[in-house]
Amino acid sequence: MSQLCPDVPGRPTGPVDVLLVAAVIMIDIDGRILLARRPEGKSMAGLWEFPGGKVEKGETPERALIRELNEELNIDVTEACLAPFVFASHTYEDFHLMMPMFLCRRWDGILTPREGQTLKWVKIQDLGTYPMPPADAPLLAMIRDFL
Template identity: 40%
Template sequence: MHVMAGVLVDGAGRILIAQRPPGKHLAGMWEFPGGKLEPGEAPLAALERELDEELGIAVDPLSFVDLIRVPWNYGERAMLLEAVVVRAWSGEPRALDAAAIAWRLPHDIDPAMLAPADRPILAALWLPEHYPITPADASVATASTLVRAALARGERLVQWRLPGVAQDDARAGAAALLPEVARFGAQLMLSRDIDGARQLGTGVQLSSVQLRELTERPLPLGQLVGASCHDPDELALASTLGCDFATLSPVDATQSHPDAPPLGWPRFAKWAENASLPVYALGGLGPADLAVAKMHAAQGVAGISAFCA
Protein backbone atom coordinates (compact mmCIF):
# COMPACT_ATOMS: atom_id res chain seq x y z
CA MET A 1 0.00 0.00 0.00
CA HIS A 2 1.49 3.32 -1.12
CA VAL A 3 0.58 6.19 1.21
CA MET A 4 1.38 9.89 0.75
CA ALA A 5 1.85 12.21 3.72
CA GLY A 6 1.95 15.99 3.52
CA VAL A 7 4.20 17.87 5.94
CA LEU A 8 2.64 21.35 5.95
CA VAL A 9 5.08 24.00 7.18
CA ASP A 10 3.83 27.50 7.98
CA GLY A 11 5.73 30.78 8.06
CA ALA A 12 6.66 30.28 11.72
CA GLY A 13 8.22 26.88 11.06
CA ARG A 14 5.35 24.98 12.65
CA ILE A 15 4.09 21.74 11.13
CA LEU A 16 0.56 20.39 11.03
CA ILE A 17 -0.33 17.06 12.59
CA ALA A 18 -3.69 15.30 12.63
CA GLN A 19 -5.21 12.95 15.19
CA ARG A 20 -6.63 9.68 13.94
CA PRO A 21 -10.39 9.46 14.68
CA PRO A 22 -12.16 6.79 16.74
CA GLY A 23 -12.79 3.52 14.95
CA LYS A 24 -9.67 3.70 12.78
CA HIS A 25 -6.43 1.75 13.13
CA LEU A 26 -4.23 3.50 15.74
CA ALA A 27 -7.14 5.72 16.79
CA GLY A 28 -6.06 8.63 18.99
CA MET A 29 -2.51 8.73 17.71
CA TRP A 30 -1.24 11.64 15.64
CA GLU A 31 0.13 11.57 12.12
CA PHE A 32 0.94 13.71 9.12
CA PRO A 33 -2.17 14.15 6.96
CA GLY A 34 -2.52 12.24 3.72
CA GLY A 35 -3.71 8.89 2.46
CA LYS A 36 -3.25 6.01 0.07
CA LEU A 37 -3.09 6.15 -3.70
CA GLU A 38 -6.09 5.12 -5.72
CA PRO A 39 -5.51 2.63 -8.59
CA GLY A 40 -3.56 4.29 -11.40
CA GLU A 41 -3.12 7.54 -9.46
CA ALA A 42 0.22 9.42 -9.49
CA PRO A 43 1.74 9.98 -6.02
CA LEU A 44 1.74 13.79 -6.07
CA ALA A 45 -1.78 13.89 -7.50
CA ALA A 46 -2.88 11.62 -4.66
CA LEU A 47 -1.31 13.99 -2.14
CA GLU A 48 -3.17 16.97 -3.62
CA ARG A 49 -6.46 15.06 -3.52
CA GLU A 50 -5.96 13.78 0.02
CA LEU A 51 -5.08 17.18 1.47
CA ASP A 52 -8.16 18.65 -0.18
CA GLU A 53 -10.36 15.88 1.23
CA GLU A 54 -8.82 15.83 4.71
CA LEU A 55 -8.05 19.52 5.29
CA GLY A 56 -10.07 21.44 2.68
CA ILE A 57 -7.01 23.14 1.17
CA ALA A 58 -5.63 23.48 -2.34
CA VAL A 59 -1.87 22.86 -2.23
CA ASP A 60 0.69 24.28 -4.64
CA PRO A 61 2.69 21.36 -6.09
CA LEU A 62 5.51 23.77 -6.97
CA SER A 63 6.18 24.03 -3.24
CA PHE A 64 6.61 20.27 -2.79
CA VAL A 65 9.97 18.95 -1.53
CA ASP A 66 10.62 15.24 -1.04
CA LEU A 67 11.52 14.45 2.57
CA ILE A 68 11.71 10.70 3.22
CA ARG A 69 10.25 7.36 2.11
CA VAL A 70 9.43 4.99 4.96
CA PRO A 71 8.77 1.30 4.23
CA TRP A 72 6.77 0.00 7.20
CA ASN A 73 4.86 -3.05 8.40
CA TYR A 74 1.90 -2.90 10.78
CA GLY A 75 1.66 -6.61 11.48
CA GLU A 76 0.88 -8.20 8.12
CA ARG A 77 -0.02 -4.85 6.54
CA ALA A 78 2.93 -3.58 4.47
CA MET A 79 3.05 0.01 3.33
CA LEU A 80 5.33 2.61 1.79
CA LEU A 81 4.83 5.97 3.46
CA GLU A 82 6.19 8.80 1.32
CA ALA A 83 6.49 12.19 3.03
CA VAL A 84 6.57 15.47 1.11
CA VAL A 85 7.09 18.93 2.58
CA VAL A 86 4.37 21.41 1.53
CA ARG A 87 4.99 25.13 2.01
CA ALA A 88 2.24 26.80 -0.05
CA TRP A 89 -1.54 26.28 -0.12
CA SER A 90 -4.78 28.22 -0.23
CA GLY A 91 -7.51 27.92 2.34
CA GLU A 92 -7.38 27.37 6.10
CA PRO A 93 -6.73 23.73 7.11
CA ARG A 94 -9.69 22.16 8.91
CA ALA A 95 -10.14 18.74 10.53
CA LEU A 96 -12.50 17.25 7.95
CA ASP A 97 -11.36 13.64 8.40
CA ALA A 98 -9.47 13.77 11.71
CA ALA A 99 -10.46 14.00 15.35
CA ALA A 100 -8.34 17.16 15.62
CA ILE A 101 -5.47 19.01 13.98
CA ALA A 102 -2.68 21.01 15.61
CA TRP A 103 0.24 23.21 14.62
CA ARG A 104 3.48 22.43 16.47
CA LEU A 105 7.16 23.24 16.16
CA PRO A 106 9.00 20.01 15.28
CA HIS A 107 11.03 19.96 18.52
CA ASP A 108 7.84 20.40 20.58
CA ILE A 109 6.27 17.19 19.26
CA ASP A 110 6.64 14.15 21.49
CA PRO A 111 7.49 11.21 19.19
CA ALA A 112 5.43 8.93 21.44
CA MET A 113 2.22 10.70 20.36
CA LEU A 114 2.84 9.86 16.69
CA ALA A 115 1.91 6.65 14.90
CA PRO A 116 5.11 4.55 14.68
CA ALA A 117 5.47 4.91 10.90
CA ASP A 118 5.30 8.71 11.24
CA ARG A 119 8.15 8.98 13.76
CA PRO A 120 10.90 8.70 11.10
CA ILE A 121 9.23 11.61 9.30
CA LEU A 122 9.53 13.76 12.42
CA ALA A 123 13.16 12.69 12.84
CA ALA A 124 13.92 13.62 9.23
CA LEU A 125 12.39 17.06 9.86
CA TRP A 126 14.57 18.05 12.79
CA LEU A 127 17.77 16.10 12.25
CA PRO A 128 20.45 18.38 10.73
CA GLU A 129 22.33 17.74 7.49
CA HIS A 130 25.74 17.38 9.17
CA TYR A 131 26.87 14.88 11.81
CA PRO A 132 30.49 15.56 12.91
CA ILE A 133 32.38 12.92 14.89
CA THR A 134 35.34 13.63 17.17
CA PRO A 135 38.65 12.03 16.08
CA ALA A 136 39.45 8.68 17.69
CA ASP A 137 42.92 9.81 18.81
CA ALA A 138 41.77 13.09 20.39
CA SER A 139 42.15 13.88 24.06
CA VAL A 140 39.21 15.20 26.08
CA ALA A 141 40.63 18.72 25.84
CA THR A 142 41.15 18.54 22.07
CA ALA A 143 37.74 16.99 21.47
CA SER A 144 36.09 19.64 23.65
CA THR A 145 37.74 22.39 21.60
CA LEU A 146 36.54 20.74 18.38
CA VAL A 147 32.98 20.42 19.67
CA ARG A 148 32.88 24.08 20.72
CA ALA A 149 34.16 25.12 17.30
CA ALA A 150 31.53 22.92 15.62
CA LEU A 151 28.76 24.48 17.69
CA ALA A 152 29.99 27.98 16.88
CA ARG A 153 29.88 27.33 13.15
CA GLY A 154 26.34 25.96 13.30
CA GLU A 155 26.61 22.21 13.82
CA ARG A 156 23.74 20.87 15.91
CA LEU A 157 24.45 17.13 16.21
CA VAL A 158 27.90 15.90 17.30
CA GLN A 159 29.15 12.43 18.22
CA TRP A 160 31.46 12.28 21.26
CA ARG A 161 33.71 9.36 20.31
CA LEU A 162 36.91 8.94 22.33
CA PRO A 163 37.90 5.25 22.27
CA GLY A 164 41.40 5.99 23.64
CA VAL A 165 40.10 7.77 26.74
CA ALA A 166 38.98 6.14 29.99
CA GLN A 167 35.20 5.97 30.14
CA ASP A 168 34.88 8.07 33.30
CA ASP A 169 37.07 10.79 31.80
CA ALA A 170 35.09 10.74 28.55
CA ARG A 171 31.83 11.06 30.49
CA ALA A 172 33.19 13.93 32.59
CA GLY A 173 34.28 15.74 29.43
CA ALA A 174 30.84 15.28 27.90
CA ALA A 175 29.14 16.50 31.08
CA ALA A 176 31.25 19.66 31.05
CA LEU A 177 30.14 20.41 27.48
CA LEU A 178 26.43 19.87 28.00
CA PRO A 179 25.53 23.43 29.14
CA GLU A 180 27.08 24.84 25.95
CA VAL A 181 25.45 22.14 23.83
CA ALA A 182 22.06 23.03 25.34
CA ARG A 183 22.64 26.76 24.84
CA PHE A 184 23.05 26.16 21.11
CA GLY A 185 20.00 23.90 20.96
CA ALA A 186 22.25 21.04 19.85
CA GLN A 187 22.50 17.32 20.68
CA LEU A 188 25.54 15.38 21.89
CA MET A 189 25.71 11.66 21.09
CA LEU A 190 27.90 9.42 23.26
CA SER A 191 29.56 6.70 21.24
CA ARG A 192 28.54 3.25 22.52
CA ASP A 193 28.06 4.46 26.12
CA ILE A 194 24.44 3.64 26.88
CA ASP A 195 24.81 3.96 30.66
CA GLY A 196 26.56 7.30 30.25
CA ALA A 197 23.78 8.56 28.00
CA ARG A 198 21.21 7.53 30.59
CA GLN A 199 23.11 9.34 33.35
CA LEU A 200 23.72 12.52 31.38
CA GLY A 201 20.48 12.65 29.41
CA THR A 202 22.28 12.67 26.06
CA GLY A 203 21.86 10.55 22.96
CA VAL A 204 23.85 7.43 22.14
CA GLN A 205 25.40 6.09 18.95
CA LEU A 206 25.22 2.29 18.95
CA SER A 207 27.90 0.14 17.36
CA SER A 208 26.85 -2.60 14.97
CA VAL A 209 27.76 -5.16 17.67
CA GLN A 210 25.43 -3.47 20.19
CA LEU A 211 22.74 -3.31 17.54
CA ARG A 212 22.81 -7.09 17.18
CA GLU A 213 22.83 -7.70 20.94
CA LEU A 214 20.02 -5.39 22.06
CA THR A 215 16.39 -6.51 22.12
CA GLU A 216 14.77 -3.14 22.82
CA ARG A 217 15.43 0.56 22.43
CA PRO A 218 18.05 1.47 25.08
CA LEU A 219 16.83 5.03 25.73
CA PRO A 220 13.35 6.56 26.01
CA LEU A 221 11.82 8.40 23.08
CA GLY A 222 13.15 11.94 23.12
CA GLN A 223 16.73 10.84 23.82
CA LEU A 224 18.26 10.21 20.42
CA VAL A 225 19.49 6.75 19.47
CA GLY A 226 21.68 6.40 16.39
CA ALA A 227 23.05 3.19 14.91
CA SER A 228 26.27 2.50 13.02
CA CYS A 229 25.28 0.30 10.07
CA HIS A 230 27.11 -1.30 7.17
CA ASP A 231 24.45 -3.32 5.32
CA PRO A 232 20.67 -3.64 4.85
CA ASP A 233 20.31 -6.18 7.66
CA GLU A 234 21.78 -3.76 10.17
CA LEU A 235 19.57 -0.94 8.88
CA ALA A 236 16.55 -3.21 9.38
CA LEU A 237 17.71 -4.02 12.91
CA ALA A 238 18.09 -0.31 13.67
CA SER A 239 14.51 0.30 12.58
CA THR A 240 13.15 -2.68 14.52
CA LEU A 241 14.98 -1.47 17.63
CA GLY A 242 13.37 1.95 17.28
CA CYS A 243 16.53 3.93 16.50
CA ASP A 244 15.99 7.51 15.39
CA PHE A 245 18.60 7.43 12.62
CA ALA A 246 21.55 5.48 11.27
CA THR A 247 24.91 6.05 9.66
CA LEU A 248 25.74 3.83 6.69
CA SER A 249 29.40 3.32 5.82
CA PRO A 250 31.85 3.36 4.23
CA VAL A 251 30.55 5.22 1.20
CA ASP A 252 34.08 6.05 0.07
CA ALA A 253 37.55 4.86 1.07
CA THR A 254 38.65 6.07 4.51
CA GLN A 255 41.95 6.56 6.31
CA SER A 256 40.62 4.94 9.48
CA HIS A 257 39.45 1.73 7.69
CA PRO A 258 41.53 1.47 4.50
CA ASP A 259 40.73 -2.23 4.01
CA ALA A 260 36.95 -1.80 4.08
CA PRO A 261 35.52 -1.90 0.53
CA PRO A 262 33.52 1.27 -0.16
CA LEU A 263 29.82 1.01 -0.95
CA GLY A 264 29.74 3.72 -3.60
CA TRP A 265 26.76 6.00 -4.12
CA PRO A 266 24.47 3.68 -6.12
CA ARG A 267 24.54 0.97 -3.46
CA PHE A 268 24.23 3.51 -0.65
CA ALA A 269 21.15 5.02 -2.33
CA LYS A 270 19.50 1.64 -2.81
CA TRP A 271 19.98 0.65 0.83
CA ALA A 272 19.06 4.07 2.23
CA GLU A 273 15.86 4.26 0.17
CA ASN A 274 14.76 0.90 1.56
CA ALA A 275 15.55 1.84 5.17
CA SER A 276 12.77 2.88 7.52
CA LEU A 277 14.68 5.70 9.20
CA PRO A 278 16.88 8.68 8.20
CA VAL A 279 20.37 7.61 7.08
CA TYR A 280 23.59 9.63 7.15
CA ALA A 281 26.29 8.87 4.59
CA LEU A 282 29.62 8.18 6.32
CA GLY A 283 33.09 7.26 5.12
CA GLY A 284 35.54 9.53 3.34
CA LEU A 285 32.99 12.33 3.20
CA GLY A 286 32.64 15.91 4.37
CA PRO A 287 30.42 18.97 4.01
CA ALA A 288 31.35 19.33 0.33
CA ASP A 289 29.60 16.00 -0.37
CA LEU A 290 26.24 17.07 1.03
CA ALA A 291 24.52 17.81 -2.29
CA VAL A 292 25.54 14.45 -3.75
CA ALA A 293 24.47 12.66 -0.59
CA LYS A 294 21.03 14.30 -0.65
CA MET A 295 20.63 13.19 -4.27
CA HIS A 296 21.22 9.62 -3.09
CA ALA A 297 18.54 9.48 -0.37
CA ALA A 298 20.76 10.55 2.55
CA GLN A 299 19.59 12.65 5.47
CA GLY A 300 23.01 14.27 5.30
CA VAL A 301 26.71 13.53 5.73
CA ALA A 302 28.70 12.37 8.74
CA GLY A 303 32.44 12.47 9.09
CA ILE A 304 35.54 13.00 11.18
CA SER A 305 38.54 14.67 9.56
CA ALA A 306 36.63 16.80 7.06
CA PHE A 307 34.54 18.30 9.88
CA CYS A 308 37.41 18.93 12.29
CA ALA A 309 39.60 21.35 10.32
Protein backbone atom coordinates in the same frame (compact mmCIF):
# COMPACT_ATOMS: atom_id res chain seq x y z
CA MET B 1 35.12 -10.80 3.17
CA SER B 2 31.57 -9.44 3.22
CA GLN B 3 28.87 -9.81 5.80
CA LEU B 4 25.18 -9.89 5.16
CA CYS B 5 22.86 -7.89 7.36
CA PRO B 6 20.64 -10.18 9.41
CA ASP B 7 16.92 -10.35 8.76
CA VAL B 8 14.79 -8.10 10.93
CA PRO B 9 13.01 -10.30 13.51
CA GLY B 10 9.25 -10.45 13.04
CA ARG B 11 9.32 -9.31 9.40
CA PRO B 12 7.59 -11.61 6.95
CA THR B 13 9.90 -13.35 4.49
CA GLY B 14 7.14 -14.31 2.03
CA PRO B 15 4.71 -12.28 -0.05
CA VAL B 16 3.02 -9.34 1.69
CA ASP B 17 0.48 -6.72 0.59
CA VAL B 18 2.14 -3.34 0.09
CA LEU B 19 0.07 -0.22 0.78
CA LEU B 20 1.21 3.01 -0.86
CA VAL B 21 0.33 6.10 1.19
CA ALA B 22 1.54 9.64 0.50
CA ALA B 23 2.04 12.08 3.38
CA VAL B 24 3.08 15.70 3.75
CA ILE B 25 4.99 17.71 6.30
CA MET B 26 3.15 21.03 6.23
CA ILE B 27 5.20 23.90 7.62
CA ASP B 28 3.61 27.22 8.55
CA ILE B 29 5.17 30.68 8.48
CA ASP B 30 6.35 30.23 12.08
CA GLY B 31 8.14 26.94 11.27
CA ARG B 32 5.56 24.76 13.02
CA ILE B 33 4.43 21.43 11.60
CA LEU B 34 0.82 20.31 11.20
CA LEU B 35 -0.21 17.08 12.91
CA ALA B 36 -3.59 15.40 12.64
CA ARG B 37 -4.98 13.13 15.34
CA ARG B 38 -6.69 10.02 14.00
CA PRO B 39 -10.36 10.00 15.02
CA GLU B 40 -12.13 7.28 17.00
CA GLY B 41 -13.30 4.40 14.85
CA LYS B 42 -10.25 4.41 12.57
CA SER B 43 -7.25 2.15 12.91
CA MET B 44 -4.61 3.66 15.20
CA ALA B 45 -7.22 6.07 16.62
CA GLY B 46 -5.78 8.73 18.91
CA LEU B 47 -2.32 8.71 17.32
CA TRP B 48 -0.94 11.85 15.69
CA GLU B 49 0.20 11.70 12.08
CA PHE B 50 1.21 13.80 9.12
CA PRO B 51 -1.68 14.56 6.73
CA GLY B 52 -2.06 12.39 3.66
CA GLY B 53 -3.72 9.23 2.47
CA LYS B 54 -3.80 6.22 0.20
CA VAL B 55 -2.60 6.49 -3.37
CA GLU B 56 -5.39 5.20 -5.61
CA LYS B 57 -4.83 3.20 -8.78
CA GLY B 58 -3.65 5.49 -11.57
CA GLU B 59 -2.58 8.30 -9.18
CA THR B 60 0.89 9.60 -8.50
CA PRO B 61 1.76 10.27 -4.84
CA GLU B 62 1.62 14.02 -5.57
CA ARG B 63 -1.87 13.81 -7.13
CA ALA B 64 -3.05 11.67 -4.20
CA LEU B 65 -1.84 14.31 -1.74
CA ILE B 66 -3.54 17.11 -3.64
CA ARG B 67 -6.81 15.13 -3.55
CA GLU B 68 -6.47 14.04 0.08
CA LEU B 69 -5.58 17.52 1.37
CA ASN B 70 -8.65 18.94 -0.33
CA GLU B 71 -10.94 16.14 0.89
CA GLU B 72 -9.61 16.02 4.47
CA LEU B 73 -8.49 19.60 5.18
CA ASN B 74 -10.36 21.78 2.66
CA ILE B 75 -7.16 23.26 1.20
CA ASP B 76 -5.74 23.44 -2.30
CA VAL B 77 -2.12 22.54 -3.00
CA THR B 78 -0.38 22.50 -6.35
CA GLU B 79 2.14 19.88 -7.36
CA ALA B 80 4.82 22.58 -7.62
CA CYS B 81 4.44 23.22 -3.86
CA LEU B 82 5.16 19.59 -2.92
CA ALA B 83 8.88 18.92 -2.49
CA PRO B 84 9.94 15.25 -2.17
CA PHE B 85 11.69 14.74 1.17
CA VAL B 86 12.04 11.18 2.48
CA PHE B 87 10.10 7.92 2.61
CA ALA B 88 9.04 5.46 5.27
CA SER B 89 8.98 1.71 4.81
CA HIS B 90 7.36 -0.16 7.68
CA THR B 91 5.85 -3.61 8.16
CA TYR B 92 2.65 -3.73 10.17
CA GLU B 93 0.94 -6.96 11.17
CA ASP B 94 -1.32 -7.17 8.09
CA PHE B 95 0.53 -5.17 5.41
CA HIS B 96 3.69 -3.29 4.52
CA LEU B 97 3.48 0.50 4.29
CA MET B 98 5.47 2.44 1.72
CA MET B 99 5.06 6.15 2.38
CA PRO B 100 6.72 8.89 0.34
CA MET B 101 6.85 12.12 2.37
CA PHE B 102 6.76 15.60 0.92
CA LEU B 103 7.37 19.08 2.33
CA CYS B 104 4.85 21.85 1.75
CA ARG B 105 5.02 25.50 2.81
CA ARG B 106 2.29 26.98 0.57
CA TRP B 107 -1.39 26.20 0.15
CA ASP B 108 -4.65 28.03 -0.47
CA GLY B 109 -7.62 27.97 1.88
CA ILE B 110 -8.27 27.75 5.58
CA LEU B 111 -7.49 24.42 7.22
CA THR B 112 -10.79 22.80 8.15
CA PRO B 113 -10.83 19.21 9.45
CA ARG B 114 -13.50 17.38 7.45
CA GLU B 115 -13.13 13.82 8.78
CA GLY B 116 -13.39 14.23 12.54
CA GLN B 117 -9.65 14.61 13.06
CA THR B 118 -8.08 17.11 15.45
CA LEU B 119 -5.41 19.40 13.99
CA LYS B 120 -2.51 20.96 15.83
CA TRP B 121 0.47 23.10 14.79
CA VAL B 122 3.51 21.79 16.66
CA LYS B 123 6.98 23.24 17.17
CA ILE B 124 9.71 21.03 15.76
CA GLN B 125 11.28 20.40 19.19
CA ASP B 126 7.90 19.18 20.51
CA LEU B 127 7.14 16.61 17.77
CA GLY B 128 8.44 13.72 19.86
CA THR B 129 5.89 14.35 22.62
CA TYR B 130 2.97 13.26 20.41
CA PRO B 131 2.26 9.52 20.11
CA MET B 132 2.57 8.54 16.43
CA PRO B 133 2.13 5.44 14.30
CA PRO B 134 5.28 3.29 14.20
CA ALA B 135 6.02 4.28 10.58
CA ASP B 136 6.06 8.02 11.41
CA ALA B 137 8.15 8.11 14.58
CA PRO B 138 11.55 7.26 12.96
CA LEU B 139 11.18 10.26 10.62
CA LEU B 140 11.23 12.84 13.42
CA ALA B 141 15.02 13.06 13.67
CA MET B 142 15.30 13.64 9.90
CA ILE B 143 12.68 16.36 10.05
CA ARG B 144 14.44 18.08 12.97
CA ASP B 145 17.82 17.88 11.21
CA PHE B 146 16.45 19.26 7.94
CA LEU B 147 14.42 22.10 9.42
